[in-house]
Amino acid sequence: MAHFEKANSLNEWLDQRLAVNTLQRVLQTEYWIPKNINFLWAMGMVLAITFGILLVSGIFLLMYYQPNVDTAFDSVNYTIMREVGFGWLWRHVHAVAASVVFLIIYIHMFTGIYYGSYKKGREIIWISGMLLFVAFSAEAFSGYMLPWGQMSYWAGMVITNLFSAGSLELNGVVEWIRGDYVPAQAFLTRFFMLHVLLIPLAILALIGVHFGALRIPHVNNQDGEEFDFDVEAEKYKAGDKKSSKVIAFANDFLSKDMFVVAVYLVFFFYLVFWNYGFAMDPVNFDPADGLKTPAHIYPEWYFLWSYEILRPFSKDIGLIAFAFAQVIFVLLPFLDRSPNAVPARRRGLFFIWFWLMLIDMIALTAMGKLPPEGIYSTIGLVAAVAFILLWIALPIITMFEKKV
Amino acid sequence: MENESRRGFMGKAFGAVSGVGAVASLYAMKRSWDPLPSVAAAGFTTVDLASAEPNALVVEKWRGKPIFILKKTPEMVAAQTEEATARDVIVGGENFLIAIGLCTHLGCIPSYRKDSSDFLCACHGGKFDSSGIDTQLPPPSPLVIPPFKIDGTTVVLGEEGPEYAKMKESGLIA
Numbered sequence: 300m301a302h303f304e305k306a307n308s309l310n311e312w313l314d315q316r317l318a319v320n321t322l323q324r325v326l327q328t329e330y331w332i333p334k335n336i337n338f339l340w341a342m343g344m345v346l347a348i349t350f351g352i353l354l355v356s357g358i359f360l361l362m363y364y365q366p367n368v369d370t371a372f373d374s375v376n377y378t379i380m381r382e383v384g385f386g387w388l389w390r391h392v393h394a395v396a397a398s399v400v401f402l403i404i405y406i407h408m409f410t411g412i413y414y415g416s417y418k419k420g421r422e423i424i425w426i427s428g429m430l431l432f433v434a435f436s437a438e439a440f441s442g443y444m445l446p447w448g449q450m451s452y453w454a455g456m457v458i459t460n461l462f463s464a465g466s467l468e469l470n471g472v473v474e475w476i477r478g479d480y481v482p483a484q485a486f487l488t489r490f491f492m493l494h495v496l497l498i499p500l501a502i503l504a505l506i507g508v509h510f511g512a513l514r515i516p517h518v519n520n521q522d523g524e525e526f527d528f529d530v531e532a533e534k535y536k537a538g539d540k541k542s543s544k545v546i547a548f549a550n551d552f553l554s555k556d557m558f559v560v561a562v563y564l565v566f567f568f569y570l571v572f573w574n575y576g577f578a579m580d581p582v583n584f585d586p587a588d589g590l591k592t593p594a595h596i597y598p599e600w601y602f603l604w605s606y607e608i609l610r611p612f613s614k615d616i617g618l619i620a621f622a623f624a625q626v627i628f629v630l631l632p633f634l635d636r637s638p639n640a641v642p643a644r645r646r647g648l649f650f651i652w653f654w655l656m657l658i659d660m661i662a663l664t665a666m667g668k669l670p671p672e673g674i675y676s677t678i679g680l681v682a683a684v685a686f687i688l689l690w691i692a693l694p695i696i697t698m699f700e701k702k703v
Numbered sequence: 704m705e706n707e708s709r710r711g712f713m714g715k716a717f718g719a720v721s722g723v724g725a726v727a728s729l730y731a732m733k734r735s736w737d738p739l740p741s742v743a744a745a746g747f748t749t750v751d752l753a754s755a756e757p758n759a760l761v762v763e764k765w766r767g768k769p770i771f772i773l774k775k776t777p778e779m780v781a782a783q784t785e786e787a788t789a790r791d792v793i794v795g796g797e798n799f800l801i802a803i804g805l806c807t808h809l810g811c812i813p814s815y816r817k818d819s820s821d822f823l824c825a826c827h828g829g830k831f832d833s834s835g836i837d838t839q840l841p842p843p844s845p846l847v848i849p850p851f852k853i854d855g856t857t858v859v860l861g862e863e864g865p866e867y868a869k870m871k872e873s874g875l876i877a
Contacts, residue, residue, distance in 0.1 A: 302742070453811065457826065460810040465843070475733075479742050480769035588761060590769050592812040596826045610827055614808050614843040671828045 333520035341559035342407040349400045356393040366491035368484050371447040372586045394578040395570045401601035413690035415640040420516035422632040427509040429540050429629040434502045441494035448583030449593050455482040465615040523641035603667030604660045611680040634693045637700035648696040659685050707761040746861045752794045753856040765860040769804035787834035795856045802835040802846035
């Protein structure tokens with residue numbers, strides 16, 4: 300039996316049993332964040348808050364949603380939207396957050412790429428982040444199935460067909476994933492399970508890894524400057540906060556972080572109350588019909604760039620290009636051969652690469668939304684080829700980069 | 704030393720037992736995702752073609768998939784290539800297209816255009832002629848002909864008759 304002294308306060312009592320003071324010190328008051336950062340460093344917190352919003356709104360939707368092919372559509376569009384008090388609020392919050400979370404993920408990603416925050420010890424942060432992107436994509440897709448409208452059904456049909464791997468004709472695999480020849484009851488129930496349990500569990504675990512991977516290499520800064528966090532922390536603790544290059548995570552950094560979060564939430568709730576339409580495709584307000592394909596099938600905006608990479612090629616080449624686009628970002632820390640972990644503007648050719656990649660992905664997104672005809676097809680093809688060429692060029696241009 | 708070998712043995716024994724358990728559970732999980740027997744067994748659709756109109760697409764449902772049935776006009780038959788005619792199903796002396804109505808690219812349903820007697824897939828712009836042969840990318844292959852058996856003027860989908868077997872032999876059905 301361990302020995303415990305009589306505690307003089309609730310805090311002491313808890314500290315004896317749970318080491319709450321040590322936890323607070325390690326996780327907050329003595330977790331050090333560089334000073335030389337900007338608002339883009341708040342995107343992680345914005346994402347965490349958005350994930351929290353998705354979780355809470357999802358819990359309320361879960362109370363009335365029915366994962367049944369006959370009742371799913373009405374449980375969303377009638378029960379939740381018209382009968383449940385404030386049901387519309389949870390639905391619009393959930394739909395808008397699911398869309399906006401990808402916008403923030405892309406900003407977070409491209410911030411990391413610009414400032415070189417994926418190399419020199421930060422590889423696991425990058426890889427776990429890209430795995431989170433995959434998990435969020437799967438979460439978005441499985442959630443898109445649930446209202447069981449026309450877009451749900453046909454997106455389900457098209458995306459599960461990808462697993463037949465083109466000319467390999469692995470129809471058995473596709474039918475195994477669906478549990479039927481076509482998306483039907485078995486399909487809806489299993490994607491419901493994935494959406495509300497298995498994928499959220501994976502996301503939580505990955506967030507744990509993502510945060511944990513930050514502790515040893517620490518947060519990057521605006522100049523990619525390398526410094527000794529222990530030395531700077533000692534300065535801060537000794538009272539020399541002015542010349543120290545770091546601040547404490549809480550409350551110093553957190554107060555600035557939450558300011559950005561607050562600005563973001565104003566924008567977020569503006570969308571929820573006045574401009575939620577972009578997150579709700581009108582075609583999905585028609586119930587699923589397995590015998591009628593909608594005139595135009597396109598994914599949500601955040602998948603358009605990879606969809607556009609699939610589209611202009613013949614089936615097998617399209618699938619290979621698509622698979623390439625899905626995995627290539629994970630390999631970024633290893634394809635970038637340069638020794639420099641500094642902002643792109645100081646890296647010569649890489650700076651041009653960064654902006655070309657960003658513009659190319661915006662072009663792919665725009666073309667993915669337009670019908671595959673005439674000039675749009677051509678621009679889409681050029682942008683898709685450019686995407687692949689840019690990745691092939693990356694190891695070459697970074698290999699010749701001079702040490703700064 | 705003796706203790707270590709005993710622990711080593713315990714470790715290996717535990718590893719072996721849990722390995723068998725893991726494989727068995729994975730098998731159970733895989734089987735739980737399989738289509739249910741009732742779903743897998745559902746599956747013969749009989750269609751009577753006696754009343755079909757020429758150049759009017761009939762869409763039937765077989766195993767949850769749309770089946771295109773198109774009675775061709777004599778002009779259409781006369782205009783088509785030998786390759787296309789080989790894909791025709793002859794019922795009661797008339798030429799029919801019978802095919803699964805899913806684009807061979809990613810499974811959307813192409814729509815039939817009466818005037819040009821061809822199929823256009825709205826998803827990615829693929830085209831098929833009235834025999835289901837792909838005429839414009841991205842679809843990589845013609846529309847798939849489902850297993851069928853001719854019985855007088857009716858066709859049973861899901862059963863392999865001699866005409867289907869013949870098509871399969873000549874390589875029309877992958």
